[in-house]
Amino acid sequence: MTRAFAWIAFALGAIYFFLPLIGTVEFSLRMLRGQYSFEAYRRVLADPRFLDTLGYSVAMAVATIVFGVLLVVPTAFWVRLKMPRIRPLIEFITLLPLVIPAIVIVFGYIRLFNTSSILPLTGSAMGTNVLLMFGYATLALPYMYRAVDTGLRAIDVRTLTEAAQSLGAGWVTILARLILPNVLVAVLSGAFLTFAIVIGEFTMAALLNRPAFGPYMQLLGANRAYEPAALAVIAFAITWACMGLMQLVTRFQKHTRAQR
Numbered sequence: 001m002t003r004a005f006a007w008i009a010f011a012l013g014a015i016y017f018f019l020p021l022i023g024t025v026e027f028s029l030r031m032l033r034g035q036y037s038f039e040a041y042r043r044v045l046a047d048p049r050f051l052d053t054l055g056y057s058v059a060m061a062v063a064t065i066v067f068g069v070l071l072v073v074p075t076a077f078w079v080r081l082k083m084p085r086i087r088p089l090i091e092f093i094t095l096l097p098l099v100i101p102a103i104v105i106v107f108g109y110i111r112l113f114n115t116s117s118i119l120p121l122t123g124s125a126m127g128t129n130v131l132l133m134f135g136y137a138t139l140a141l142p143y144m145y146r147a148v149d150t151g152l153r154a155i156d157v158r159t160l161t162e163a164a165q166s167l168g169a170g171w172v173t174i175l176a177r178l179i180l181p182n183v184l185v186a187v188l189s190g191a192f193l194t195f196a197i198v199i200g201e202f203t204m205a206a207l208l209n210r211p212a213f214g215p216y217m218q219l220l221g222a223n224r225a226y227e228p229a230a231l232a233v234i235a236f237a238i239t240w241a242c243m244g245l246m247q248l249v250t251r252f253q254k255h256t257r258a259q260r
Contacts (some may be wrong), residue, residue, distance in 0.1 A: 021236070028229035038228035047214055051233075054199075057213035060129070061198035064136040065191045068144045071137065073187065076148045077179055080157050094145040097138050102203040106135055110207070128208050135204040140197050144190035151186025152179075192242045199235060 029036040031043075044050055079087050095168070098103070109131055113121040121127035164174045180187065204214035217235065221228035 031226040032052040040226040053213045053216040063194045106204045106207045117190045140194035147186045147190035151183030155182045173175045196239045
């Protein structure tokens with residue numbers, strides 16, 4: 001009875017998840033009347049704005065991931081090693097982006113870093129890109145921090161650190177050559193979640209007037225019928241490709257550890 005209930009719940013969940021996707025795919029293939037075709041996909045891929053905005057968002061995602069790793073891994077490591085008492089406070093701070101809307105965060109950035117402030121980041125394209133990267137890192141902070149913190153729980157941080165220090169390793173060496181390789185799977189989990197957030201984010205990129213993929217999707221959806229469905233399927237495929245890559249890397253690392 002329990003197994004039958006589990007299969008029924010799984011089937012209902014699969015229907016709830018896949019039915020809208022199947023409908024979107026089917027609609028995206030009906031651009032040419034009376035037949036199924038990939039015309040909508042051809043037009044999307046032929047649009048130069050598609051590659052420009054996707055390339056920009058991918059570059060911003062990579063920059064955000066690098067910044068997030070450099071920020072979160074040392075912080076989570078130091079909190080677990082030296083300051084475990086403030087861990088609840090750190091967890092509360094990292095949860096704030098889930099509570100505070102992105103539009104509030106970006107308006108705060110604009111107010112603090114406009115051209116009349118001490119740090120006029122919005123006065124140049126590079127400064128605005130940096131500001132947007134900080135915004136993306138803020139949105140991804142709950143996922144990146146929890147992924148890294150979960151990875152650190154699986155290893156004996158204190159023993160590894162003391163052993164490395166006894167051999168003369170410095171803090172940078174400990175983080176780069178000892179801690180990071182041991183939490184690589186957790187870091188990759190947070191990285192791919194960050195990538196998915198950056199690719200689909202609209203509010204910050206639109207209000208900061210950056211040529212990102214999210215605003216392009218919204219603009220196309222406001223003016224076309226079939227192309228937005230094709231673009232949604234493409235974005236979905238990119239996101240799931242990242243998830244699949246994460247699984248492959250995880251299995252490869254487990255296989256490598258087993259061989260050792």
